[in-house]
Amino acid sequence: MAGSEESILIADPRTPDCEVRVIESLGFKVVAAECLDFLYEGVKGHPDLQFAPVGDRLICHRGISKVKLRELQGHGVECVQSLSALALPYPGHVILNASIGGGALVHRTDITDGALLEEAIRQGLRLIDVRQGYGRCSTSYIGDGCFATNDRGVAAALSENGFRVFISPYGDVELEGFDYGFLGGCLSMVMAGTDRLVLVSGNLNEYVMGRELREFIKSSGAIPVEVRKGRLKDRGSVLQVFKKRN
Template identity: 25%
Template sequence: MKFVKESFLANGPLSVAVVDKRITHNMQNTLLDLGIKIIETTECPNTYNAIKCHPDISLCKLYDNNIVVAPNVYDYYLKTLKNYGFNVIKGSSLIQNKYPYNISYNVALFGNYAIHNFKYTDPKILEFINKNKIQKIDVKQGYSKCSICIVDEKSIITSDEGIVKACSEFDIDCLLITQGFIDLFDMNYGFIGGCSGSISNDTIAFFGDIKKHPDYEKIFKFITNKNKKIVCLSEENLLDLGSLIPLLL
């Protein structure tokens, strides 16, 4: 097995991924059928129910085998990931209950870009971004990764107009979609980034049936124009599970 080189983009057929432990049986079985082993998250009880098991709330994968984890759940991920050869770095920011003190690790990293509300980014992640001269795109939306479906190194899908406006100043192709139509447990709705993930160099997977989204045709066209295909992990409603984080090929 090899480490996924980038943060959220698999550069080959995925073999291991981190997902919310509340993933449905149907979605889990499809991932297993695709040859993808699941590492389930642990609950972070310090924040609210809808996002307490979301991987992109508690950890942020950097390049190669480096991964930054919130102190709240560090022991679990150190024990779980060290056997795979990961350098599990303890973050400096404790996850707390309310926004914006639960967003420190929810950074969208892709290509040479990092999108976040950098006022609240964990210092260990910021250090990595600055050291590698990654272009920072500062936005008000602190749940940046939740809000962004990363398609490739220069292409994203989001329902957040502020993110689209910020990205318009850079060489990033953005598809703006309608907000809502994605379940998020006891919240009103979830986000497109939280219900998706890269499972190979040419495939984007969705937690649920993306065909049920009112902007499906636009989403399908956008992704296929990037020479990628779509996999629905179940026929259920789209469910925001805090992103699928690709780890190993």
């Protein structure tokens, strides 16, 4: 099992070294997102608020530093900056927080950034409009037409569009400064060669529906990889970004 030389993973810069080492042991290069101090403390480093990978392009929030932009471009990533800037209050900070996978973009599309919508349409993605602005936070693509989510409205919309959905109640996920975090922020589907992995930020045995979630992931043909001990923690997931193909 080895990560692709054609991709990198973007992670919260506050991710402990022990978790980063587990991810890198799979053969990936980990690049840290930035801490945006104008966001809520618990989510200020979450990649899924700052970036949205669409195919081999990466939509970046328009306030990205020149240093971080050059770093990503230095890894061969094609970056497109958002039309709008991230801002509080809600929904200004979730304009890139769409769940993307299975040929679909799942988000509250009236708030989705224009650059992200344009790229999704250009690449032929189905736009599934839901009322959940925290699209990627709440919902993670597992692969093979499968999603996992906390949100019943999102689950219904996905089912209507032919996807298989695992749904669990909100809660039992750690997130600093909040009563609980989102399931989607704990799960990250990545390709490692021909293997499809779902990185889990915690021990599924300590999650309220962990046994069922483990079986769902396996039933999709993916391999669950727990990168952290203890309860599930919402880290804004990690995002796989592929290098531009010449």
